[in-house]
Amino acid sequence: xxxxxxxxxxxxxxxxxxxxxxxxxxxxxxxxxxxxxxxxxxxxxxxxxxxxxxxxxxxxxxxxxxxxxxxxxxxxxxxxxxxxxxxxxxxxxxxxxxxxxxxxxxxxxxxxxxxxxxxxxxxxxxxxxxxxxxxxxxxxxxxxxxxxxxxxxxxxxxxxxxxxxxxxxxxxxxxxxxxxxxxxxxxxxxxxxxx
Amino acid sequence: xxxxxxxxxxxxxxxxxxxxxxxxxxxxxxxxxxxxxxxxxxxxxxxxxxxxxxxxxxxxxxxxxxxxxxxxxxxxxxxxxxxxxxxxxxxxxxxxxxxxxxxxxx
Numbered sequence: 001x002x003x004x005x006x007x008x009x010x011x012x013x014x015x016x017x018x019x020x021x022x023x024x025x026x027x028x029x030x031x032x033x034x035x036x037x038x039x040x041x042x043x044x045x046x047x048x049x050x051x052x053x054x055x056x057x058x059x060x061x062x063x064x065x066x067x068x069x070x071x072x073x074x075x076x077x078x079x080x081x082x083x084x085x086x087x088x089x090x091x092x093x094x095x096x097x098x099x100x101x102x103x104x105x106x107x108x109x110x111x112x113x114x115x116x117x118x119x120x121x122x123x124x125x126x127x128x129x130x131x132x133x134x135x136x137x138x139x140x141x142x143x144x145x146x147x148x149x150x151x152x153x154x155x156x157x158x159x160x161x162x163x164x165x166x167x168x169x170x171x172x173x174x175x176x177x178x179x180x181x182x183x184x185x186x187x188x189x190x191x192x193x194x195x
Numbered sequence: 196x197x198x199x200x201x202x203x204x205x206x207x208x209x210x211x212x213x214x215x216x217x218x219x220x221x222x223x224x225x226x227x228x229x230x231x232x233x234x235x236x237x238x239x240x241x242x243x244x245x246x247x248x249x250x251x252x253x254x255x256x257x258x259x260x261x262x263x264x265x266x267x268x269x270x271x272x273x274x275x276x277x278x279x280x281x282x283x284x285x286x287x288x289x290x291x292x293x294x295x296x297x298x299x300x301x
Contacts, residue, residue: 018244025225032224036216046214054224061228119210126211145208173201176208186203 009075017064024061031076032057035083041142042087044131052086080147081157084139091135122185129179137172140165 005026007015015023032053039049056079060066067078130138136158143154144165155165180186243263250262 021225021229024228028224029221032221033216036220037213040213041211046217050217050220053220054227057224058228058231061231122207122210123212126207130211141208145205146211173204177201177204180204180207185207 125183129176137168140168141172
């Protein structure tokens with residue numbers, strides 16, 4: 001069976017639905033990076049992200065007819081929804097994160113006490129902030145900010161309205177701002193106002 | 196993107212790093228699914244599909260549907276030909292027997 005790597009996703013999926021494993025290989029090679037990044041951003045853990053992406057692709061291979069070309073939904077948007085739902089299930093099953101799982105930057109910040117926060121420290125604060133966001137806020141932020149989905153697409157992936165999505169993003173950014181201020185990544189505006 | 200921009204927060208969010216995709220992940224998915232059978236596809240359908248794909252490749256036909264139609268036409272034509280041959284054979288044999296019988300009677 002001949003496989004053309006230039007075939008678009010719907011063409012490949014039609015082949016996959018006929019049991020063409022080579023076409024499935026092309027689809028996996030094409031999109032694994034993107035879905036791995038998304039899963040990692042949702043879970044914050046490399047090995048969990050690998051498991052989620054692998055399981056999602058395996059399930060898709062077993063039941064390729066679950067994607068319906070007639071519904072006019074892009075494969076990537078449809079599969080992002082699957083990965084998203086799997087990540088949410090994964091996060092709910094997992095034990096709650098304890099204080100020791102996320103590095104507490106505030107403690108080291110006191111000893112550093114200067115403005116020279118290097119990139120690694122910024123990453124630690126950032127990851128902790130995103131990690132501690134409520135599940136829906138994290139999803140909304142990841143889909144819109146990192147995956148570049150439009151508000152409509154992201155809302156569709158999460159199964160909510162666009163207004164609700166915008167509200168989630170606004171609250172996520174508000175929470176992150178407070179977290180960044182607490183960790184001296186940005187100026188504490190409330191302190192400025194008080195003084 | 197949402198219209199709620201907070202440039203300072205956005206700038207920090209943009210700096211978020213992510214790990215590279217593990218190089219073995221793609222191969223692991225392909226290897227694992229390689230041995231697995233798909234559901235929802237009857238064996239006869241998979242066989243017919245494989246056959247039509249091969250037919251497409253051999254006769255440079257654009258689509259599997261065309262291949263299936265061509266195979267059906269060929270099949271029917273072959274069947275009709277066989278029937279005709281067998282019918283004509285039967286007719287021939289019957290004629291020969293008739294001749295023989297006629298000869299016996301004589």
